[in-house]
Amino acid sequence: MTKADTAAKETSYREARVELAALLDGVDDPIVVMASAAAVLHQRIERASWTGFYRVVAPGLLRIGPYQGPPGCLEIPFDRGVCGAAARTGKSQVVSDVHAFPGHIACDAAARSEIVVPVRDREGELVAVLDVDSHQPAAFDDDDRLGLESIVALIGGLLKPPSPEPGPSAPHTRP
Numbered sequence: 009m010t011k012a013d014t015a016a017k018e019t020s021y022r023e024a025r026v027e028l029a030a031l032l033d034g035v036d037d038p039i040v041v042m043a044s045a046a047a048v049l050h051q052r053i054e055r056a057s058w059t060g061f062y063r064v065v066a067p068g069l070l071r072i073g074p075y076q077g078p079p080g081c082l083e084i085p086f087d088r089g090v091c092g093a094a095a096r097t098g099k100s101q102v103v104s105d106v107h108a109f110p111g112h113i114a115c116d117a118a119a120r121s122e123i124v125v126p127v128r129d130r131e132g133e134l135v136a137v138l139d140v141d142s143h144q145p146a147a148f149d150d151d152d153r154l155g156l157e158s159i160v161a162l163i164g165g166l167l168k169p170p171s172p173e174p175g176p177s178a179p180h181t182r183p
């Protein structure tokens with residue numbers, strides 16, 4: 009990566025962040041937030057073949073959320089794949105060769121590299137991961153990690169913690 013590449017990526021992610029901040033001003037519906045982020049990022053990151061979210065739906069389990077690209081795997085346990093590693097460790101994963109990553113889930117046989125960034129809500133709870141995949145080898149590096157982490161910080165700030173489970177007397181339960 010040259011300094012010019014780094015600067016170009018910084019600019020691109022900053023623009024994406026500004027665009028999303030304007031688009032999502034006053035929004036806290038998680039579907040709207042994640043769908044808009046997936047759309048904006050997928051359009052801006054030309055080398056992306058798949059851009060989207062996997063949501064934490066139970067302890068140790070991710071389920072697909074809003075995304076752009078071909079159909080992805082529906083569920084990923086925390087102990088599988090790059091998404092699982094990001095969720096399990098709470099740390100961004102930059103994988104330059106998915107074939108060399110133990111347990112990589114090949115939803116798309118043409119996928120060669122990817123980056124996955126954990127998403128935390130306003131209270132710091134892990135609620136999802138942002139996954140960007142590419143058909144190009146080594147498509148992402150530390151500049152992408154920093155750029156996507158800044159986008160994810162914006163997204164996470166818009167996400168409320170989940171409301172408590174309804175009790176047995178909730179209105180929708182039948183006697």
Ligand code: SME
Nearest residue numbers: 080089090091112113115
């Ligand atoms: N690349 C992911 C799997 C999800 S999809 O391919 C959309 C992984 O190994 O975690």
